[in-house]
Amino acid sequence: MSKRPIPSQEEIKAYLRDGRNWGRWGKKGGSGAINLITPEKRVEAARLVQSGKVVSLSRPLPVDPSPQNSRPVQHYIKIVEGEDGRGSSLDYLGVFHHGVALTHLDALCHNWDQDGMWDGRDPEEEITFDGAKYGAIDEWSDGILTRGVLLDVPQHRGQPYVTVDEPVHGWELEDICREQGIEVGPGDALLVFCGREAYSASNSDAFTDWREMPGLHGSCLPFIRESDAAVLGWDMLDASSGDTGDSMPVHGVLFAYGVAILDNALLEPLAKVCAAEGRYEFMLSVNPLVIKGGTGSA
Numbered sequence: 001m002s003k004r005p006i007p008s009q010e011e012i013k014a015y016l017r018d019g020r021n022w023g024r025w026g027k028k029g030g031s032g033a034i035n036l037i038t039p040e041k042r043v044e045a046a047r048l049v050q051s052g053k054v055v056s057l058s059r060p061l062p063v064d065p066s067p068q069n070s071r072p073v074q075h076y077i078k079i080v081e082g083e084d085g086r087g088s089s090l091d092y093l094g095v096f097h098h099g100v101a102l103t104h105l106d107a108l109c110h111n112w113d114q115d116g117m118w119d120g121r122d123p124e125e126e127i128t129f130d131g132a133k134y135g136a137i138d139e140w141s142d143g144i145l146t147r148g149v150l151l152d153v154p155q156h157r158g159q160p161y162v163t164v165d166e167p168v169h170g171w172e173l174e175d176i177c178r179e180q181g182i183e184v185g186p187g188d189a190l191l192v193f194c195g196r197e198a199y200s201a202s203n204s205d206a207f208t209d210w211r212e213m214p215g216l217h218g219s220c221l222p223f224i225r226e227s228d229a230a231v232l233g234w235d236m237l238d239a240s241s242g243d244t245g246d247s248m249p250v251h252g253v254l255f256a257y258g259v260a261i262l263d264n265a266l267l268e269p270l271a272k273v274c275a276a277e278g279r280y281e282f283m284l285s286v287n288p289l290v291i292k293g294g295t296g297s298a
Helices: 010-017 026-036 037-044 153-157 170-180 196-203 218-227 250-257 268-277
Strands: 076-083 088-096 105-106 142-151 189-193 231-234 259-261 283-287
Touching: 026 259, 037 142, 037 283, 088 196, 105 218, 142 153, 142 170, 142 268, 153 170, 153 189, 153 268, 170 196, 170 218, 189 250, 189 268, 189 283, 196 268, 218 250
Parallel strands: 142 189, 189 231, 231 259
Antiparallel strands: 076 088, 105 259, 142 283
C-alpha cells in the first residue's frame, strides 16, 4: 500500500468547513444529499438488476449485552390466550439505534460541531426531548432507493481486514475505484467494506474502545464530498485518528455534507457476491422506520 502525506487535524477540519453543502437544497434542505437521488437515478439503479439476487446488509438485532453492545435491544414476547384454544403472540421492541452493534441509518440531526448542525442550524433550537425539528429520519420516510457501489478494501490490500495501524485513506478509495473499474457519482450510495467479521474474530476486544478503532480516516472526506454520494455505508466506522486528534471525523459528513450514514452494515456477504459476479454496482434499498423527529433508525 503506497504511503502518501496524511492530512493534519486542521486540514481535516477544513475539509468539513470548506466543503459544506449548507443551503444547497434550499427549502428541501432537511433531506440533505438524498435530494441527489432523482427519479432518473432510481431508474438507473433498477436497470442494474441482472441476477435478481437479494443480499441483506442488516445484522440481527443485538439482544445480548456485551462490551460492544452496552445498550442491547429489548425484545420480549407476550402470549395472549383466547377461547377454544385460540391465541396470539405479540412482540415488544425497545431500540437504542446508535452505537457499534446495531445496523442503523443516521439522520442528519445526529451530530454537529462548534459551528452548528446540518445546514447551519442551532442544535439547541432544533433538538428537543420530543424529537428533532430539522434533518430528522422522517425526512426519508419514502425510503432510499439508489445505485450502490461497493469498494472492497481487503481485496485491494490482499489482507483479511483493516487494522488500527493502517486505516483506510482517501487515495486508497480512488485506487480501488480504478482497480474495480467503477465510479461513484451524484446520488450514489458509497459502501466501504473493511472486513469487520474477520477483524472481530481475530480481536476479542474489537470495537470496545473508541480510541482504538479501525476504519475510515479523515483523509476520505474529500473523496466522499467530490463524488457527491448521498449515502455512506460501512462495516467499520471512523478510524481512531490519533494523528489528528479527532475521534470521529468522517461522521462529519452528516452535518457538513448532508450525507446519510448507514452504520454497522453487514457487508461481507455483499462483498462475496460482488466478487463472484465480477461487478460492484447494484440497486440498493434502505427503508428506515418513520420515526417523527428521530435521530436515526434501525
